Amino acid sequence: MSRGATAKRIKDGTYTPLPVWLTNQSWYQNFDFIFHYHYPHISTEDPMKIAFTESPEKGMADIQTQMKLTRYLTKYLPPGVLTNEDIEAIGGRFLAQFDPESVVLLTKPEDIAAAYIGTAKQCDRSGRHSYGGLVSCMTYHTEYFNLPVHPVSVYGDHGQGIDGTGLVVWYACHSTNKPDAPRNVVARSIVGGLGTDSPYYIRIYAESTQLEHAFAARLKELGYQRRRHLQDAKLAAILVPNSRSDYVMPYVDGDVQRVNLKRASEATGLPAHFVVTDYGEHTVGRINGSIFAGDEDEDEDEEETFYCPHCEEDSPAEGSRDVVVRFTPSDFRTVLRTWCASCVENDTFRCEATDLVCDIDVGYRDVRSDPAGDDSITVAEPHADRIAFLCGRTDQWYHRANFNAIAVRVSADCTEVWCAEVNTEHFTRHPYTGEYVSNDFTDYDPQKHGGVTLVAGGTANTAVVTLTGIGYTITNTAVSQENTL
Ligand SMILES: [Zn+2]
Numbered sequence: 001m002s003r004g005a006t007a008k009r010i011k012d013g014t015y016t017p018l019p020v021w022l023t024n025q026s027w028y029q030n031f032d033f034i035f036h037y038h039y040p041h042i043s044t045e046d047p048m049k050i051a052f053t054e055s056p057e058k059g060m061a062d063i064q065t066q067m068k069l070t071r072y073l074t075k076y077l078p079p080g081v082l083t084n085e086d087i088e089a090i091g092g093r094f095l096a097q098f099d100p101e102s103v104v105l106l107t108k109p110e111d112i113a114a115a116y117i118g119t120a121k122q123c124d125r126s127g128r129h130s131y132g133g134l135v136s137c138m139t140y141h142t143e144y145f146n147l148p149v150h151p152v153s154v155y156g157d158h159g160q161g162i163d164g165t166g167l168v169v170w171y172a173c174h175s176t177n178k179p180d181a182p183r184n185v186v187a188r189s190i191v192g193g194l195g196t197d198s199p200y201y202i203r204i205y206a207e208s209t210q211l212e213h214a215f216a217a218r219l220k221e222l223g224y225q226r227r228r229h230l231q232d233a234k235l236a237a238i239l240v241p242n243s244r245s246d247y248v249m250p251y252v253d254g255d256v257q258r259v260n261l262k263r264a265s266e267a268t269g270l271p272a273h274f275v276v277t278d279y280g281e282h283t284v285g286r287i288n289g290s291i292f293a294g295d296e297d298e299d300e301d302e303e304e305t306f307y308c309p310h311c312e313e314d315s316p317a318e319g320s321r322d323v324v325v326r327f328t329p330s331d332f333r334t335v336l337r338t339w340c341a342s343c344v345e346n347d348t349f350r351c352e353a354t355d356l357v358c359d360i361d362v363g364y365r366d367v368r369s370d371p372a373g374d375d376s377i378t379v380a381e382p383h384a385d386r387i388a389f390l391c392g393r394t395d396q397w398y399h400r401a402n403f404n405a406i407a408v409r410v411s412a413d414c415t416e417v418w419c420a421e422v423n424t425e426h427f428t429r430h431p432y433t434g435e436y437v438s439n440d441f442t443d444y445d446p447q448k449h450g451g452v453t454l455v456a457g458g459t460a461n462t463a464v465v466t467l468t469g470i471g472y473t474i475t476n477t478a479v480s481q482e483n484t485l
Pocket residue numbers: 308309310311312313315339340341342343
């Protein structure tokens with residue numbers, strides 16, 4: 001079987017391609033010409049491994065080589081492209097997709113908080129392992145919120161009847177080299193209805209669309225139904241120290257973002273707690289980690305005002321909210337300011353990738369997110385740089401989870417990043433060098449531009465070719481017509 005046939009099997013679905021989060025990484029793109037010759041895909045015999053065509057001879061004989069992804073990358077990538085740690089991390093992510101046993105329900109509040117904070121650590125370090133999906137307004141360290149516990153600690157089992165919610169997480173596999181290393185969370189969702197006949201999940205955060213679908217399927221297997229809100233869920237009422245009426249409260253996922261405070265009751269035997277309900281008094285769509293839940297008469301003492309730093313006026317507290325005025329570029333933390341309702345209304349936008357409400361001056365980009373349609377989402381500019389890419393041909397932004405960025409040679413000394421899916425008619429993959437070449441670049445010379453050197457001429461029926469940089473030599477008579485110089 002020729003490589004073309006392998007490619008066809010990947011295209012027609014017989015073979016599962018490698019996940020997009022892997023193939024859209026820049027090193028993968030840079031060495032695409034190696035992968036082009038191998039057509040690596042997920043092994044049909046063992047999904048924990050990949051399979052590929054090792055050589056043209058084996059390809060002709062339809063022999064696919066099975067290998068662990070980590071071993072494959074170590075063997076075929078030139079040294080120095082990735083560190084051993086990088087390769088381990090990539091291997092862990094890859095395995096996580098096919099290890100349903102690493103989906104775990106957490107109900108201890110401190111475990112739930114740790115899972116969120118773990119995500120924050122992962123994303124803050126260098127951005128390298130971050131693909132956007134898991135960054136949200138709650139993935140910060142506890143100190144960031146200036147609270148005694150992390151806001152998401154209101155979920156989980158608090159005893160005394162305050163239970164029923166939790167967090168289901170999908171951990172990446174342990175690194176085989178470092179079994180004690182902290183495990184990365186690759187997908188998560190708050191769940192409710194625990195201990196009842198109908199447990200449910202709310203909203204999935206995942207590192208990629210594939211993981212999101214796989215996670216949804218796994219949640220279904222585990223008996224969770226999809227629900228749009230946490231209606232009737234009980235959340236712990238944790239008073240902020242030195243406050244009479246401020247309570248710890250995260251941004252609550254789902255369509256119902258209101259709660260009522262239920263005082264401790266002898267009749268029910270329940271301690272003070274919050275109930276999520278669509279006619280609730282207090283909104284829980286705030287991202288600073290707490291809410292004010294005072295009694296009605298306490299509220300009426302005075303009409304609350306505060307100094308709004310945006311309009312620089314004393315403004316009603318009602319309707320005010322925290323707005324991201326800046327992202328720090330080094331670690332992508334947010335700088336928040338509380339703005340009055342009218343400033344929020346007039347000068348902010350909501351980043352649809354993070355759910356953060358941002359100052360219009362932060363800037364935003366329209367990122368195309370759906371290959372099937374024209375849908376685009378509004379994404380804060382600093383975040384767009386992390387989850388999307390700018391196509392040099394269409395001048396539009398595309399979400400990395402759903403579109404592939406490829407390097408296309410547009411002239412003798414220039415390549416551009418293009419979106420593969422929307423430009424299919426405008427480039428051709430050179431059959432010989434594997435390079436993507438713009439159809440407008442008609443003077444393309446594979447010997448000059450494709451990293452290919454002819455080291456011996458051969459005869460009419462044989463050619464000896466070395467692809468520089470990968471040490472891959474074709475010396476045979478089996479080079480097909482299309483591959484002959
Ligand atoms: Zn204002």
